[in-house]
Amino acid sequence: NAGVTQTPKFQVLKTGQSMTLQCAQDMNHEYMSWYRQDPGMGLRLIHYSVGAGITDQGEVPNGYNVSRSTTEDFPLRLLSAAPSQTSVYFCASRLDWSTDTQYFGPGTRLTVL
Amino acid sequence: TQLLEQSPQFLSIQEGENLTVYCNSSSVFSSLQWYRQEPGEGPVLLVTVVTGGEVKKLKRLTFQFGDARKDSSLHITAAQPGDTGLYLCAGVGANSKLTFGKGITLSVRP
Numbered sequence: 001n002a003g004v005t006q007t008p009k010f011q012v013l014k015t016g017q018s019m020t021l022q023c024a025q026d027m028n029h030e031y032m033s034w035y036r037q038d039p040g041m042g043l044r045l046i047h048y049s050v051g052a053g054i055t056d057q058g059e060v061p062n063g064y065n066v067s068r069s070t071t072e073d074f075p076l077r078l079l080s081a082a083p084s085q086t087s088v089y090f091c092a093s094r095l096d097w098s099t100d101t102q103y104f105g106p107g108t109r110l111t112v113l
Numbered sequence: 114t115q116l117l118e119q120s121p122q123f124l125s126i127q128e129g130e131n132l133t134v135y136c137n138s139s140s141v142f143s144s145l146q147w148y149r150q151e152p153g154e155g156p157v158l159l160v161t162v163v164t165g166g167e168v169k170k171l172k173r174l175t176f177q178f179g180d181a182r183k184d185s186s187l188h189i190t191a192a193q194p195g196d197t198g199l200y201l202c203a204g205v206g207a208n209s210k211l212t213f214g215k216g217i218t219l220s221v222r223p
Binding site for chain 2: 004031033035040041042043044045048058090092097098100101102103104105106107
């Protein structure tokens with residue numbers, strides 16, 4: 001199993017550009033989440049999904065969209081990038097809402113100029 | 114909003130020393146998790162504590178959940194350079210969503 005994979009590893013955008021951060025898992029996990037990690041702020045939940053076709057907002061959803069068309073994939077879209085979205089983004093998955101063990105991807109470091 | 118405060122924020126110690134770090138909240142969580150994160154990587158789950166007063170050991174690491182399920186501590190015995198990293202605690206709350214603390218940066222000098 002590859003676990004949780006994220007692409008790209010690094011990305012630089014200009015203000016106003018759009019892009020999609022990819023996340024995939026091959027563990028047949030129902031529950032997937034997106035977090036951002038900023039210095040001194042810890043990990044903050046952006047959006048999460050409890051299964052294909054079901055998504056919900058987390059703590060900091062503004063400026064981000066998600067969809068979950070398959071169990072494996074959970075892409076995060078930035079519609080119009082802003083410098084405040086400069087961060088490291090982590091995707092995570094776990095079997096379902098009731099299980100504790102959560103697996104994180106390696107992260108995407110995004111810089112918005 | 115449930116908040117988790119971790120302390121100290123930074124800790125630099127010599128190899129072989131013991132240390133204890135803390136994760137405190139004013140809210141009750143159904144369970145609490147500790148993660149370790151190394152530079153350039155995602156967090157890795159170390160342990161989940163569920164019952165108030167619970168103590169779990171992972172080799173030289175001892176985790177304790179407070180009786181009221183609002184706080185937790187991590188004790189490392191005879192720290193080694195391989196223990197260096199960012200230690201994050203996370204409380205599991207409503208809808209199984211996780212709330213993370215800001216983390217403790219630990220550096221163990223050889």
